[in-house]
Amino acid sequence: MNMGNLLIRAMHLTGFVTVQWYAATGGTVNSVGKIVTAFAGPEPVQAQVQPVPRSMMQFLGLDAQKEYIMIYAAVKMDDLTRDRSGDQIVFSAYRYSILSNTEWFPINGWNGQVAVKIGPAT
Numbered sequence: 854m855n856m857g858n859l860l861i862r863a864m865h866l867t868g869f870v871t872v873q874w875y876a877a878t879g880g881t882v883n884s885v886g887k888i889v890t891a892f893a894g895p896e897p898v899q900a901q902v903q904p905v906p907r908s909m910m911q912f913l914g915l916d917a918q919k920e921y922i923m924i925y926a927a928v929k930m931d932d933l934t935r936d937r938s939g940d941q942i943v944f945s946a947y948r949y950s951i952l953s954n955t956e957w958f959p960i961n962g963w964n965g966q967v968a969v970k971i972g973p974a975t
Contacts, residue, residue, distance in 0.1 A: 868901075869899045869900060869901050870899075870900060870901075870902055870944070871897050871898065871899060871900075872897075872898050872900050872902065872924065872926075872942045872943060872944045873895035873896070873897060873898075873942060873943040873944075874895065874896045874897075874898045874926075874928065874930065874940065874941075874942050875892040875893060875894070875895055875896075875940060875941040875942065875943075876892065876893045876896070876930075876931070876940050877890050877891070877892055877893075877931055877938060877939065877940050877941075878891045878892060878893050879891055890938045892940075892941060895943070898926050898928055898942075899926065899927070900924050900925060900926040900942075900944075901924075901925040901926070902922055902923070902924055902925075902944055902945075903922065903923045903925075904920075904921070904922055904923075905921035905922060905923055905967065913967070915967075915969075919969050919970065920969070920970040921952075921967055921968065921969050921970070922944065922949060922967075922968050922970075923965060923966070923967060923968075924942060924944075924949075924951075924965070924966045924968055925963060925964070925965050925966075926963060926964060926966075927962055927963045927964075928964070929954070929956065929964055930942070930951050930954060930964065930966050931951065931954065932951045932952055932953050932954040932966065933950070933951065933952050933953070938950055939951035939952060939954075939968075941971075942968060943974045946973065946974050947970050947972065947973060947974055948970075948971050948972055948973065948974050949968035949969060949970050949971060950968060950969055950971050951966045951967075951968050952966075952967050952968060952969055953966065953967040954966050
């Protein structure tokens with residue numbers, strides 16, 4: 854049974870927000886040998902954003918001292934890799950880094966990402 858894009862249907866029922874997406878474009882090595890990730894300019898993306906409950910943080914092995922969100926969007930955001938940080942988003946005046954991506958895009962046209970707050974948007 855094809856129910857269409859469930860994320861789009863859910864966003865019409867529960868609402869969505871516009872986040873600014875900064876796609877990682879690659880990394881360069883700085884003078885002390887640390888890889889510094891470069892990012893493309895911001896791109897507005899319609900998304901469903903939810904907090905990660907403490908019980909889920911514990912289950913996923915996340916640091917309980919940090920703040921995490923789940924982002925559901927109809928774009929593929931890249932997560933953390935060995936050579937660079939994940940893509941970043943700005944939501945509610947804070948910048949978040951994508952840690953993990955659950956790819957449903959080939960199946961239903963959306964992805965779910967776990968992101969950690971890394972600081973103010975500026």
